[in-house]
Amino acid sequence: MAQVEAVLITGRTVKQGVGLAQGKRSDLYRQETGCVELSAAAMAELGAAPGDVVTVSTEYGTAAFACRPADLPNSIVFIPYGPPANELTGHVAGRSGMPAFKGIGCTVRRDDSGCV
Amino acid sequence: MAAYEGVVCSFCGSLCDDITVQVENNAIVSMTGGCAIGRNRFMSPPEANVPLVRGCETSLQEAVDAAARILSSARYPLVYGLSSTTTEAQAAAVRLAETLGASIDSTSSVCHGPGTVARQMLGIPTCTLGEVRNRADVVLFWGCNPVEAHPRHFSRYSVQARGWKTPDGRRNRTVIAVDVRKTLTAKTADIFLQVEPNSDFEVLTALRALTNGASLEGDTFGGVPRSQLAQAAEALRGAKYGVILFGMGLTMSSGCQHNVYQALMLARDLNDYTAFAVIPMRGHGNVAGAEAVMTWLTGYPFAVNFSRGYPRYSPGEFSAVDLLARGEADAALVVASDPAATFPAVAAARLRQIPMVVVDPQFSTTAQVAQVYIPSATAGIAAGGTAYRMDGVPLPLRRLVDSEYPSDQRILNLIEQGVRECFTS
Ligand code: SF4
Numbered sequence: 001m002a003q004v005e006a007v008l009i010t011g012r013t014v015k016q017g018v019g020l021a022q023g024k025r026s027d028l029y030r031q032e033t034g035c036v037e038l039s040a041a042a043m044a045e046l047g048a049a050p051g052d053v054v055t056v057s058t059e060y061g062t063a064a065f066a067c068r069p070a071d072l073p074n075s076i077v078f079i080p081y082g083p084p085a086n087e088l089t090g091h092v093a094g095r096s097g098m099p100a101f102k103g104i105g106c107t108v109r110r111d112d113s114g115c116v
Numbered sequence: 117m118a119a120y121e122g123v124v125c126s127f128c129g130s131l132c133d134d135i136t137v138q139v140e141n142n143a144i145v146s147m148t149g150g151c152a153i154g155r156n157r158f159m160s161p162p163e164a165n166v167p168l169v170r171g172c173e174t175s176l177q178e179a180v181d182a183a184a185r186i187l188s189s190a191r192y193p194l195v196y197g198l199s200s201t202t203t204e205a206q207a208a209a210v211r212l213a214e215t216l217g218a219s220i221d222s223t224s225s226v227c228h229g230p231g232t233v234a235r236q237m238l239g240i241p242t243c244t245l246g247e248v249r250n251r252a253d254v255v256l257f258w259g260c261n262p263v264e265a266h267p268r269h270f271s272r273y274s275v276q277a278r279g280w281k282t283p284d285g286r287r288n289r290t291v292i293a294v295d296v297r298k299t300l301t302a303k304t305a306d307i308f309l310q311v312e313p314n315s316d317f318e319v320l321t322a323l324r325a326l327t328n329g330a331s332l333e334g335d336t337f338g339g340v341p342r343s344q345l346a347q348a349a350e351a352l353r354g355a356k357y358g359v360i361l362f363g364m365g366l367t368m369s370s371g372c373q374h375n376v377y378q379a380l381m382l383a384r385d386l387n388d389y390t391a392f393a394v395i396p397m398r399g400h401g402n403v404a405g406a407e408a409v410m411t412w413l414t415g416y417p418f419a420v421n422f423s424r425g426y427p428r429y430s431p432g433e434f435s436a437v438d439l440l441a442r443g444e445a446d447a448a449l450v451v452a453s454d455p456a457a458t459f460p461a462v463a464a465a466r467l468r469q470i471p472m473v474v475v476d477p478q479f480s481t482t483a484q485v486a487q488v489y490i491p492s493a494t495a496g497i498a499a500g501g502t503a504y505r506m507d508g509v510p511l512p513l514r515r516l517v518d519s520e521y522p523s524d525q526r527i528l529n530l531i532e533q534g535v536r537e538c539f540t541s
């Protein structure tokens with residue numbers, strides 16, 4: 001199975017914010033927080049097309065996302081804030097209460113199950 | 117139809133106060149001003165929710181009584197959230213936490229808390245967003261993406277905004293962006309420094325050295341070529357009035373408070389040459405208010421514990437994620453926040469295990485797993501009060517429509533009354 005090693009960054013997007021304002025059960029919020037952004041090179045390495053399902057794993061957990069290309073370095077993947085992203089983030093002691101939300105090592109794999 | 121002008125949108129820390137809202141038959145029918153997020157905030161009323169105890173519909177009073185029983189019988193209750201409600205409700209939550217001998221924490225601990233810790237160590241040269249609009253000719257965005265997170269920040273305050281010393285808006289400003297991604301904010305910048313993840317401290321240190329005229333060995337620092345850093349240092353020193361606006365790219369990356377400390381030191385250095393200020397780009401509408409209120413009432417901004425009858429402060433010990441991840445909190449009251457959806461998995465899992473009371477206009481992910489859910493009137497739409505903008509300026513939130521449920525403040529006062537009765541019975 002093709003896989004890519006990268007660093008995970010989570011953050012805000014306009015669609016995530018609009019979805020949040022509409023309510024977390026809105027289709028927009030669910031769709032946006034269920035996406036992962038990858039560089040074009042990472043997409044090619046995985047053999048993934050936009051919308052294909054990939055799994056992202058960190059030392060804290062694994063979750064499935066629909067992938068989309070973005071202007072990113074090959075070593076970075078980006079996921080909008082939301083419940084799926086938080087499956088991958090972790091509590092780290094000794095960080096003034098701040099969990100690891102950014103800069104976490106991760107592995108992205110192409111998922112053949114087809115469901116997010 | 118009633119029209120309200122100068123309404124404040126309290127979704128994000130920009131607190132835009134130029135919104136016009138039309139109300140008809142107790143519903144918002146249109147709004148002007150505001151970004152796409154703000155528009156959806158005003159135009160998407162929460163679903164009609166009802167008080168629930170263990171999933172069963174009940175009255176407000178029954179739900180308040182159940183909440184008081186849960187919280188008063190806990191050995192280590194946690195009060196959490198607070199950043200999307202009014203300062204009046206935040207003050208009520210602090211009083212309730214004190215009555216309970218609980219720990220109280222806001223979403224600050226998972227956003228800008230490390231920046232607040234850095235400010236406590238060093239102080240902060242700061243200004244209002246009005247000064248940014250009227251004076252700032254060099255604007256440095258570090259680890260923040262206002263185009264997506266604070267969509268009107270550019271036009272109202274920091275980039276296109278026209279002011280006294282900036283009559284031509286964007287043309288009067290040099291914009292520098294620093295980020296690990298080429299975000300939409302970075303794409304608009306005159307100078308973009310793309311840092312490697314978790315390298316902000318290194319880049320800030322190198323930038324400080326160059327700003328102070330030191331020579332550096334090495335060609336790149338945290339992924340940034342020295343020539344780009346030198347260009348940024350020159351632009352910073354050339355400012356007539358500069359501002360550093362930082363986001364969670366600093367507070368959440370490796371180094372956390374040390375990154376912000378270094379950014380504050382950069383501003384301190386620059387004040388030897390020119391005028392420079394720093395403003396944290398606060399996310400939630402009233403998270404700045406949560407810190408202000410907790411500081412007035414307890415002396416500390418977040419992660420406060422009352423178990424000894426007086427306030428103690430210890431981020432990393434009394435912060436919500438830590439209390440939950442260590443399995444210490446045995447009951448929780450969550451106000452205007454959704455930690456089950458936003459906390460790391462281990463902390464969210466603990467929340468699902470313990471009895472929890474949720475006070476929120478939305479039937480959030482957290483509300484869905486709570487033993488008690490009490491719907492409240494949305495702050496700034498169905499409940500009035502005060503909110504603090506990211507620069508610490510307090511602004512009034514209006515009640516535009518009536519809600520069948522009370523404000524967060526009123527509900528928290530009722531729960532506190534119930535807790536006192538449980539303690540004395
Ligand atoms: S920028 Fe923030 S405060 Fe202003 S309208 Fe948009 S969401 Fe509301």
